[in-house]
Amino acid sequence: xxRKIGFIGLGIMGKPMALNLLKGGxxxxxxxxxxxxxxxxxxxxxxxxxxPEEAAKSADAVISILPSDNIVETVAxxxxxxxxxLKAGGIYVDMSTLSPETPRKISKKLMEKEISMxxxxxxxxxxxxxxxxxxxxxxxxxEAYDLMQPVFQKIGRNINYIGELGAGQxxxxxxxxxxxxxxxxxxxxxxxxxxxxxxxxxxxxxxxGGFAQSRVLEVHGQRMLDxxxxxxxxxxxxxxxxxxxxxxxxxxxxxxxxxxxTSQLWNAASSQEGGSDWDHSSIIKLLxxxxxxxxxxxxx
Amino acid sequence: xxRKIGFIGLGIMGKPMALNLLKGGxxxxxxxxxxxxxxxxxxxxxxxxxxPEEAAKSADAVISILPSDNIVETVAxxxxxxxxxLKAGGIYVDMSTLSPETPRKISKKLMEKEISMxxxxxxxxxxxxxxxxxxxxxxxxxEAYDLMQPVFQKIGRNINYIGELGAGQxxxxxxxxxxxxxxxxxxxxxxxxxxxxxxxxxxxxxxxGGFAQSRVLEVHGQRMLDxxxxxxxxxxxxxxxxxxxxxxxxxxxxxxxxxxxTSQLWNAASSQEGGSDWDHSSIIKLLxxxxxxxxxxxxx
Numbered sequence: 001x002x003r004k005i006g007f008i009g010l011g012i013m014g015k016p017m018a019l020n021l022l023k024g025g026x027x028x029x030x031x032x033x034x035x036x037x038x039x040x041x042x043x044x045x046x047x048x049x050x051x052p053e054e055a056a057k058s059a060d061a062v063i064s065i066l067p068s069d070n071i072v073e074t075v076a077x078x079x080x081x082x083x084x085x086l087k088a089g090g091i092y093v094d095m096s097t098l099s100p101e102t103p104r105k106i107s108k109k110l111m112e113k114e115i116s117m118x119x120x121x122x123x124x125x126x127x128x129x130x131x132x133x134x135x136x137x138x139x140x141x142x143e144a145y146d147l148m149q150p151v152f153q154k155i156g157r158n159i160n161y162i163g164e165l166g167a168g169q170x171x172x173x174x175x176x177x178x179x180x181x182x183x184x185x186x187x188x189x190x191x192x193x194x195x196x197x198x199x200x201x202x203x204x205x206x207x208x209g210g211f212a213q214s215r216v217l218e219v220h221g222q223r224m225l226d227x228x229x230x231x232x233x234x235x236x237x238x239x240x241x242x243x244x245x246x247x248x249x250x251x252x253x254x255x256x257x258x259x260x261x262t263s264q265l266w267n268a269a270s271s272q273e274g275g276s277d278w279d280h281s282s283i284i285k286l287l288x289x290x291x292x293x294x295x296x297x298x299x300x
Numbered sequence: 301x302x303r304k305i306g307f308i309g310l311g312i313m314g315k316p317m318a319l320n321l322l323k324g325g326x327x328x329x330x331x332x333x334x335x336x337x338x339x340x341x342x343x344x345x346x347x348x349x350x351x352p353e354e355a356a357k358s359a360d361a362v363i364s365i366l367p368s369d370n371i372v373e374t375v376a377x378x379x380x381x382x383x384x385x386l387k388a389g390g391i392y393v394d395m396s397t398l399s400p401e402t403p404r405k406i407s408k409k410l411m412e413k414e415i416s417m418x419x420x421x422x423x424x425x426x427x428x429x430x431x432x433x434x435x436x437x438x439x440x441x442x443e444a445y446d447l448m449q450p451v452f453q454k455i456g457r458n459i460n461y462i463g464e465l466g467a468g469q470x471x472x473x474x475x476x477x478x479x480x481x482x483x484x485x486x487x488x489x490x491x492x493x494x495x496x497x498x499x500x501x502x503x504x505x506x507x508x509g510g511f512a513q514s515r516v517l518e519v520h521g522q523r524m525l526d527x528x529x530x531x532x533x534x535x536x537x538x539x540x541x542x543x544x545x546x547x548x549x550x551x552x553x554x555x556x557x558x559x560x561x562t563s564q565l566w567n568a569a570s571s572q573e574g575g576s577d578w579d580h581s582s583i584i585k586l587l588x589x590x591x592x593x594x595x596x597x598x599x600x
Contacts, residue, residue, distance in 0.1 A: 158509030174489035185481035189474035209458030214514035290555035
């Protein structure tokens with residue numbers, strides 16, 4: 001049974017997830033390069049560690065959620081990393097969004113100590129992390145997944161075992177492919193309504209009752225109407241995620257023209273001042289720019 | 301109050317809609333070029349007419365649902381058309397999917413007799429028509445809409461007044477823009493899963509719980525997994541609808557790259573043998589073709 005957890009990465013996602021684990025009764029030893037984030041967790045009852053290695057020491061499992069493939073690799077199998085600290089037979093769960101190759105590569109090293117690895121990326125953003133309602137998509141050995149189930153239930157609601165190591169990342173990649181293109185679709189529709197003199201709010205409302213319904217039309221559609229481009233989901237993150245998709249497409253010879261289009265639009269958004277930190281629903285701003293349109297509501 | 305209705309167009313959509321109106325207690329006089337369709341309605345208690353003009357005579361309102369702008373125009377204001385038969389002050393409701401210009405053009409003529417026109421395209425397909433659960437998007441004068449409300453409630457569930465004449469068509473156009481791109485998005489995601497060795501059914505299931513959720517992922521995603529490309533929504537219809545969107549985009553100077561892409565994909569689907577009559581979820585077949593992929597399930 002998992003009782004002691006090393007937790008690495010206390011960013012926008014990691015901090016609320018770690019707090020939910022503390023609330024759920026787990027013993028946490030946390031590590032982050034940002035000291036204030038560590039202090040906040042210590043004030044709520046966590047122990048602090050000076051390295052990933054120390055966070056992993058005496059833990060039953062280690063969880064990390066970090067911004068890039070390189071950082072995860074360093075934390076997992078670099079100097080003073082999880083590999084050095086975690087006991088043989090322990091479980092290492094990375095919940096970052098990565099190329100599916102990265103967990104497979106890391107796992108090869110971890111196998112030397114019979115450490116099981118799971119890749120378990122999440123969807124639902126900082127709001128889902130705070131509510132403990134994240135969707136979690138898991139790849140790796142089924143036994144390790146079963147052991148981690150009670151832990152996952154403290155941070156997420158929709159928890160799915162997808163398949164072998166890397167399969168969680170594939171599912172997350174599919175998620176990001178769909179979300180990007182649905183944002184594009186909703187942007188085009190609301191822009192067309194506005195530009196032809198029809199109230200986009202009424203159109204959104206009507207469409208929520210039919211085949212055009214989606215969570216994106218609900219959530220991001222409303223953001224577009226409100227001109228609220230505070231993230232939420234950052235352009236920089238979604239840009240990275242569609243780049244992962246395009247690199248898988250190149251490797252496997254896949255024709256993904258819609259993903260290619262959205263990937264280009266993230267490039268364009270990033271080229272705007274401050275654009276990397278806009279919410280991903282800001283695709284509509286690019287379409288407006290190229291359509292010489294007034295903003296659909298207000299003039300942001 | 302509306303009691304007597306002329307009903308023109310007894311195709312896949314019109315026939316079940318007319319049947320629901322009969323069940324709902326309205327007096328119907330029906331017209332279609334296909335005699336068997338007319339007979340079926342007469343057997344259920346409708347009267348038959350030899351022309352749109354006759355269907356309109358003594359009616360409080362006329363409803364049409366027909367395959368193209370030209371046919372609607374002919375039926376409405378051509379020889380022996382609705383204009384010739386309908387009493388002054390009557391209501392003409394066209395429920396076809398058209399360019400927003402067509403109802404405006406027809407209405408100019410109808411105004412000579414103070415006939416009010418509504419454009420009221422529907423979403424939900426033949427299944428929604430049979431169940432009486434269509435989404436109806438209505439443009440035109442508010443008073444005419446209010447008079448028709450009880451009639452709409454016999455054929456649809458999600459009934460929305462959008463704005464002036466043509467606004468219903470704009471909303472429908474927005475609907476088709478979103479549905480097309482969401483089908484594309486889901487196709488790309490399920491193809492990527494399959495090709496990388498991950499079960500697309502598990503991925504679909506996991507994604508239904510997060511931001512990638514949509515009616516299309518539910519309904520069309522399942523069709524893709526089942527390799528069920530019987531329509532449903534025909535490629536030929538969706539091709540026409542995205543062509544309307546592209547022509548609005550050209551007129552208003554709108555940049556709609558995702559719609560352009562799906563419009564091209566409908567062209568490609570139509571170029572396949574029998575492709576015009578495939579269900580629109582068959583976009584995945586085109587992607588598979590260009591990715592030299594096995595079908596995601598089975599080998600259809």
